[in-house]
Amino acid sequence: xxxxxxxxxxxxxxxxxxxxxxxxxxxxxxxxxxxxxxxxxxxxxxxxxxxxxxxxxxxxxxxxxxxxxxxxxxxxxxxxxxxxxxxxxxxxxxxxxxxxxxxxxxxxxxxxxxxxxxxxxxxxxxxxxxxxxxxxxxxxxxxxxxxxxxxxxxxxxxxxxxxxxxxxxxxxxxxxxxxxxxxxxxxxxxxxxxxxxxxxxxxxxxxxxxxxxxxxxxxxxxxxxxxxxxxxxxxxxxxxxxxxxxxxxxxxxxxxxxxxxxxxxxxxxxxxxxxxxxxxxxxxxxxxxxxxxxxxxxxxxxxxxxxxxxxxxxxxxxxxxxxxxxxxxxxxxxxxxxxxxxxxxxxxxxxxxxxxxxxxxxxxxxxxxxxxxxxxxxxxxxxxxxxxxxxxxxxxxxxxxxxxxx
Amino acid sequence: xxxxxxxxxxxxxxxxxxxxxxxxxxxxxxxxxxxxxxxxxxxxxxxxxxxxxxxxxxxxxxxxxxxxxxxxxxxxxxxxxxxxxxxxxxxxxxxxxxxxxxxxxxxxxxxxxxxxxxxxxxxxxxxxxxxxxxxxxxxxxxxxxxxxxxxxxxxxxxxxxxxxxxxxxxxxxxxxxxxxxxxxxxxxxxxxxxxxxxxxxxxxxxxxxxxxxxxxxxxxxxxxxxxxxxxxxxxxxxxxxxxxxxxxxxxxxxxxxxxxxxxxxxxxxxxxxxxxxxxxxxxxxxxxxxxxxxxxxxxxxxxxxxxxxxxxxxxxxxxxxxxxxxxxxxxxxxxxxxxxxxxxxxxxxxxxxxxxxxxxxxxxxxxxxxxxxxxxxxxxxxxxxxxxxxxxxxxxxxxxxxxxxxxxxxxxxxxxxxxxxxxxxxxxxxxxxxxxxxxxxxxxxxxxxxxxxxxxxxxxxxxxxxxxxxxxxxxxxxxxxxxxxxxxxxxxxxxx
Ligand SMILES: Cc1cc2nc3c(=O)[nH]c(=O)nc-3n(C[C@H](O)[C@H](O)[C@H](O)COP(=O)(O)OP(=O)(O)OC[C@H]3O[C@@H](n4cnc5c(N)ncnc54)[C@H](O)[C@@H]3O)c2cc1C
Ligand SMILES: Cc1cc2nc3c(=O)[nH]c(=O)nc-3n(C[C@H](O)[C@H](O)[C@H](O)COP(=O)(O)OP(=O)(O)OC[C@H]3O[C@@H](n4cnc5c(N)ncnc54)[C@H](O)[C@@H]3O)c2cc1C
Numbered sequence: 018x019x020x021x022x023x024x025x026x027x028x029x030x031x032x033x034x035x036x037x038x039x040x041x042x043x044x045x046x047x048x049x050x051x052x053x054x055x056x057x058x059x060x061x062x063x064x065x066x067x068x069x070x071x072x073x074x075x076x077x078x079x080x081x082x083x084x085x086x087x088x089x090x091x092x093x094x095x096x097x098x099x100x101x102x103x104x105x106x107x108x109x110x111x112x113x114x115x116x117x118x119x120x121x122x123x124x125x126x127x128x129x130x131x132x133x134x135x136x137x138x139x140x141x142x143x144x145x146x147x148x149x150x151x152x153x154x155x156x157x158x159x160x161x162x163x164x165x166x167x168x169x170x171x172x173x174x175x176x177x178x179x180x181x182x183x184x185x186x187x188x189x190x191x192x193x194x195x196x197x198x199x200x201x202x203x204x205x206x207x208x209x210x211x212x213x214x215x216x217x218x219x220x221x222x223x224x225x226x227x228x229x230x231x232x233x234x235x236x237x238x239x240x241x242x243x244x245x246x247x248x249x250x251x252x253x254x255x256x257x258x259x260x261x262x263x264x265x266x267x268x269x270x271x272x273x274x275x276x277x278x279x280x281x282x283x284x285x286x287x288x289x290x291x292x293x294x295x296x297x298x299x300x301x302x303x304x305x306x307x308x309x310x311x312x313x314x315x316x317x318x319x320x321x322x323x324x325x326x327x328x329x330x331x332x333x334x335x336x337x338x339x340x341x342x343x344x345x346x347x348x349x350x351x352x353x354x355x356x357x358x359x360x361x362x363x364x365x366x367x368x369x370x371x372x373x374x375x376x377x378x379x380x381x382x383x384x385x386x387x388x389x390x391x392x393x394x395x396x397x398x399x400x401x402x403x404x405x406x407x408x409x410x411x412x413x414x415x416x417x418x419x420x421x422x423x
Numbered sequence: 424x425x426x427x428x429x430x431x432x433x434x435x436x437x438x439x440x441x442x443x444x445x446x447x448x449x450x451x452x453x454x455x456x457x458x459x460x461x462x463x464x465x466x467x468x469x470x471x472x473x474x475x476x477x478x479x480x481x482x483x484x485x486x487x488x489x490x491x492x493x494x495x496x497x498x499x500x501x502x503x504x505x506x507x508x509x510x511x512x513x514x515x516x517x518x519x520x521x522x523x524x525x526x527x528x529x530x531x532x533x534x535x536x537x538x539x540x541x542x543x544x545x546x547x548x549x550x551x552x553x554x555x556x557x558x559x560x561x562x563x564x565x566x567x568x569x570x571x572x573x574x575x576x577x578x579x580x581x582x583x584x585x586x587x588x589x590x591x592x593x594x595x596x597x598x599x600x601x602x603x604x605x606x607x608x609x610x611x612x613x614x615x616x617x618x619x620x621x622x623x624x625x626x627x628x629x630x631x632x633x634x635x636x637x638x639x640x641x642x643x644x645x646x647x648x649x650x651x652x653x654x655x656x657x658x659x660x661x662x663x664x665x666x667x668x669x670x671x672x673x674x675x676x677x678x679x680x681x682x683x684x685x686x687x688x689x690x691x692x693x694x695x696x697x698x699x700x701x702x703x704x705x706x707x708x709x710x711x712x713x714x715x716x717x718x719x720x721x722x723x724x725x726x727x728x729x730x731x732x733x734x735x736x737x738x739x740x741x742x743x744x745x746x747x748x749x750x751x752x753x754x755x756x757x758x759x760x761x762x763x764x765x766x767x768x769x770x771x772x773x774x775x776x777x778x779x780x781x782x783x784x785x786x787x788x789x790x791x792x793x794x795x796x797x798x799x800x801x802x803x804x805x806x807x808x809x810x811x812x813x814x815x816x817x818x819x820x821x822x823x824x825x826x827x828x829x830x831x832x833x834x835x836x837x838x839x840x841x842x843x844x845x846x847x848x849x850x851x852x853x854x855x856x857x858x859x860x861x862x863x864x865x866x867x868x869x870x871x872x873x874x875x876x877x878x879x880x881x882x883x884x885x886x887x888x889x890x891x892x893x894x895x896x897x898x899x900x901x902x903x904x905x906x907x908x909x910x911x912x913x914x915x916x917x918x919x
Binding site: 077078079080081082102103132138142143145146159160161162165166167168170173176178179180182187199200219225226227265267271321322347371372373390391394397400401403406408419420 | 538539540541542543563584585587591592595596598599608612613614616618619620621622623624625626627628629630631633634635651652653654674677678680681682719720722723726778779780781782807810811812845846847848849850851852853854858862865866867869870871872873874876877878879880881892893
């Protein structure tokens with residue numbers, strides 16, 4: 018394998034991709050030094066890393082806006098924001114633990130490329146909702162921008178959102194501008210124990226239906242609880258249903274007492290201490306509830322109430338371990354390493370429940386056989402192909418990372 | 424006459440009008456057809472009423488199937504189509520051309536499903552924005568984006584324009600609140616994008632559809648995220664001695680780490696016009712007014728107001744008044760929301776929609792005043808200050824052709840100013856025909872072609888609302904680009 022392509026600025030990036038496009042050189046696009054990856058295994062000629070495209074363009078805390086070069090590490094972004102008592106609204110998931118690496122290694126570009134959002138997504142939106150503007154180079158070598166740095170913008174098509182979540186298959190970002198939010202003064206976690214999945218999701222949805230602006234609503238089955246960092250939590254020995262409130266102190270106090278009363282029909286409502294609260298939500302963001310093994314992991318998105326139905330349908334076939342985020346609408350599912358890692362069962366259920374499933378972790382060989390991304394129906398497939406061709410007509414950027422033939 | 428040209432109609436299509444009407448009537452016998460000239464006149468413009476063209480034909484379908492059949496025929500016969508909701512677009516988005524068929528969606532107004540447990544509602548595209556919230560108000564739920572036109576405008580139009588409103592500061596605009604759509608493509612194919620889940624599958628097509636100004640397909644059903652109403656909401660009125668103080672105060676509030684539910688600005692002219700019209704008790708002895716709304720329990724609201732007061736004090740406010748009950752709160756908002764209506768009674772006006780970084784607010788307001796004076800116009804400012812979305816209203820006489828031209832020139836200069844200040848041409852009203860030729864102020868040729876290629880992917884012959892959004896000479900406009908068509912994968916050696 019020849020050496021890594023390491024553009025230093027957007028001009029460099031443009032030149033490299035223009036050349037690759039002329040030579041039909043297929044590129045794997047990476048942020049940090051990723052050795053192992055998810056997605057469909059790819060056949061590529063060269064690897065391009067954005068890690069030298071790093072640094073802050075500008076940060077205007079009083080306007081809640083930060084503009085970053087793409088290879089800036091997530092830990093640096095979070096550190097910079099924390100200094101001004103601010104944070105990313107969407108709490109990006111850190112996959113380091115899942116793949117056996119250190120956490121905090123990823124780049125902001127890859128977070129945006131994967132539209133990667135954590136628990137607070139239910140209140141403050143996904144990564145794509147925080148993304149105000151992008152600069153990037155498409156597979157033709159064309160450098161372009163879309164969006165901007167202001168909070169509202171409907172000037173032309175919103176390519177910014179269209180590109181967020183395209184896994185580096187349409188363009189390589191060189192710069193992203195994000196909306197940020199103030200850090201909250203206080204955070205409280207209310208906890209219910211021992212609920213079965215259905216009851217737990219009902220409790221979470223009830224909390225979401227309250228006027229108290231819940232910013233986290235998760236349910237962990239008994240087994241994943243044992244994997245959490247804080248021994249006081251991991252030794253609970255039951256399933257755990259957690260609701261987070263973040264706001265100024267008085268609001269959080271008032272709201273948690275109201276919610277406690279509302280939720281008391283589901284059992285005793287406990288409250289985590291400050292330390293446990295910090296540790297617990299960090300575990301959620303770092304996916305610590307998943308084993309650090311090779312067990313296949315699925316990420317399923319559906320309507321909240323359909324979450325437990327899906328899990329019970331799969332449980333009828335194989336034993337699984339499930340963690341629900343987004344009040345039931347996002348499920349992290351660990352399944353046994355059977356030959357199709359339950360792909361057909363999961364997707365059959367989703368065909369009637371609605372939603373989609375992505376295979377997050379599995380052996381390379383499994384990812385070759387199984388569709389990693391949820392198959393898309395015909396007419397949408399045609400549009401997907403059209404969009405890929407419009408940005409990257411020679412299919413040189415992450416070829417077939419998402420779909421065969423694209 | 425004015426600056427912005429609309430393409431000449433295709434004489435062949437005009438000649439075939441009667442025959443086209445007959446064929447379409449056969450295809451969708453249950454749809455309502457408006458063929459007579461008087462009837463069609465009601466559809467010749469929208470809220471940018473200086474531009475009008477009599478459409479070829481107006482059809483009001485009542486189902487997705489009908490929309491699909493109508494589009495399939497127009498696609499085959501190469502006839503242009505303009506989707507229309509309530510026609511409240513302020514940028515000429517719904518203005519037809521003489522050779523285009525208008526598909527009016529006002530009859531598709533059923534609420535199909537409300538699921539409180541999942542916090543979603545599925546509605547037809549012709550339901551009004553307010554109609555959605557009204558349908559769930561007995562459960563204390565609401566649909567958050569709230570354009571001032573919410574009594575009239577449709578959710579389909581909102582999706583097409585990615586509309587905003589006063590409470591978008593806290594809750595986001597349309598695109599942040601839509602989970603799924605049913606979309607009819609120009610060739611008649613019906614696709615479902617998204618659903619009740621929060622994440623999209625594959626490329627974020629929903630992100631592309633929101634704000635695509637009726638150019639990518641006709642949206643017939645929409646699944647929206649719905650929210651529980653806050654326990655209470657209260658606005659505070661703050662009067663200032665100058666626009667500059669008010670502008671700087673806005674910046675200070677946001678910088679303090681607080682995001683109110685709404686943060687609106689009115690200058691002296693706007694205050695007087697609104698007060699005169701709505702009689703809501705606005706103070707008339709101030710130069711500028713802010714409306715700051717906060718939400719929560721009574722105690723939470725008071726604590727937030729204390730925080731706001733601490734900041735406001737630094738800008739020597741002339742008056743501070745807090746709504747004490749629902750009635751007073753309603754009054755304060757009624758005044759604000761009647762702004763455009765009130766203005767319309769007084770004079771013709773041209774409403775701009777540029778956005779700037781909020782730290783530039785005080786400066787830019789000064790420049791706006793300067794530029795307007797230079798063009799010899801009076802301007803009223805009433806806008807969403809919290810997200811920097813300006814709405815300078817240029818007062819002019821639309822019957823005076825020369826004045827109209829001058830108003831447009833003044834508007835263009837103000838929008839250029841917004842772009843120069845680090846902002847953009849439009850924050851919520853859209854490009855339409857109005858800002859079409861200004862797009863190059865913000866985008867390079869390469870930026871534009873990324874967008875026109877997307878249009879070509881969805882609508883290869885550019886039949887859906889084609890005269891909008893992109894300059895008439897934009898690269899990639901109007902044609903099938905060979906390289907978007909299928910290109911085979913390059914063969915390869917190494918595997919990783
Ligand atoms: C699929 C996957 C694989 C991971 N592999 C590793 C690993 O090998 N080592 C490790 O330490 N951690 C890995 N992680 C965990 C990592 O800490 C975080 O997920 C982090 O977000 C990935 O950062 P990265 O920069 O290494 O991304 P990458 O794995 O390099 O990239 C993730 C995706 O984003 C795309 N992308 C990256 N930058 C851009 C850009 N500028 N423009 C457009 N697209 C871009 C890539 O093409 C890829 O599709 C992985 C995570 C995931 C989701
Ligand atoms: C007094 C007044 C106040 C306003 N206040 C605001 C405000 O606060 N915030 C704001 O954002 N806007 C505001 N607007 C602008 C306007 O109301 C919005 O743009 C609104 O979303 C338009 O909706 P409509 O149903 O009237 O659409 P129309 O005007 O009929 O159409 C607008 C565009 O949408 C397309 N379209 C309509 N329906 C569909 C569909 N089903 N599928 C695909 N395309 C479709 C049309 O082709 C056209 O391009 C205001 C307008 C007025 C007159």
